[in-house]
Amino acid sequence: MSAPLDPSENTALRLTLDLVQRGTEFFGRELQGLTDDDLDGNSLLPGWTRRQVVAHVVSNAGALGRLAYWADTGIETVMYASLEARTAEIEAGGILRPDALRGAWADSADDLERRWHSLPDDRWSVPVRNGQGAMVPLRETTWMRTRELWIHAVDLDHGAGFSMLPEEVLERLLGDIVGDWAARGDTSRMLTATDSTHDGYGDPDAAEHVTGSLADLAGWATGRVQSGVVSDTGETPAAPRWL
Template sequence: MPQHLRGGAVTAREWWADGERTLGTALGRLVPHEYAEPSLLPGWTRAHVLAHVAGNADAVTNLLHWARTGVETPMYPSAEARDAEIERRAALAPPELEAEVLAATRELAEAVASLPEEAWTAEVRTFQGRTVPATEVFWIRAREVWVHAVDLDAGVGFADAPEELLAAVVDEVFGAWSRRGAVPAVTVFAGDREWGSGGVAVAGSLADVAGWVTGRTAGEGLRCDGPLPALPRWI
């Protein structure tokens, strides 16, 4: 969970609940032929995004099973298995895919509601290999549902997300770049928030910054003292 996040798991749990509702709203706006159309995530259709969202719900439910039982239950068996499941679900007819998204989301909500209080401090491991307390699942899922609700391009934008959540997403992007030694030579400003220390200054709203650094936009709405630089991938 991002270090600056005020309220910790309590705040992230609220973001998760609101994000699931927002994703459901975006899903409900889609008509069947739109599932096969491109999403805002390069290379993926809307069906791929929804398939991933369903798989992520299953994966987070696995972590809660691990926390409850103490039996190691990885989010995904492997990257290859995760990708194959995305392709399987993306090929489903739209009503079947919608049903799988809703079922996976419902099972996750039931797992959250039934987890004993003492199990929330149990340690589990994310797909990236970090060992975290089970409370981290709220941030993991909140980030997924909000960003992918935007990816569906169905009337939800980054401006609809809580500002602190967007700041946490930008924190995570810069953190991912830093771990790979790939931080671009930029300093990004959004109000009184600042990321990076490079020579190219980029400024704009938090929503526009989040869209750019996550690779969902080309930087529309941002101001720069030169051409906007190319950015590394987020994940």
């Protein structure tokens, strides 16, 4: 049995669960604003339609629900049995009728919320395996869901932008991305937000310094947009792969 969360962990969890709730509402509003025909249009993700983005977010809720089941019961239940299974699940969702896809979105979000809110406090410390194969405490899956909701709402490409994301999401997102780059041995750039008091993201002695607003840096670092940021090299290169 895992130990209950300490006060700081519990506070962080509650704050992230609030971001999930707000992100769910944000994504839902963006989806509601799309007509059925709009769902067949292109998203910001190359090669993906909007309906495929929605299907992916639906699938993600189910996958995180399986991790919650693992933490609650002790029965190892991975997000997806294989990469092929993940792809098949998203493809199956992507061909649903518009009303069925919208219903699947609502049901999946509600089901994940119920699973999380029914968990005893000590289950949030149980280690589970994330999509990259690393063992992390279950509470980390709430941040995984936060990222999915806010970023993919922008990916629906129906008016939402990174400037609409909460500052705490943008800051943590940039920290994650720069940390992932560093884990792969890439420490060649420092990101500095012109509208934040944060010291910056990355190595201050890096060869390249990229500046822009928090929103523009997040959009660039996630590979969604190329404008709004400036590099001291004189050019703004494409951001390295993130996930």
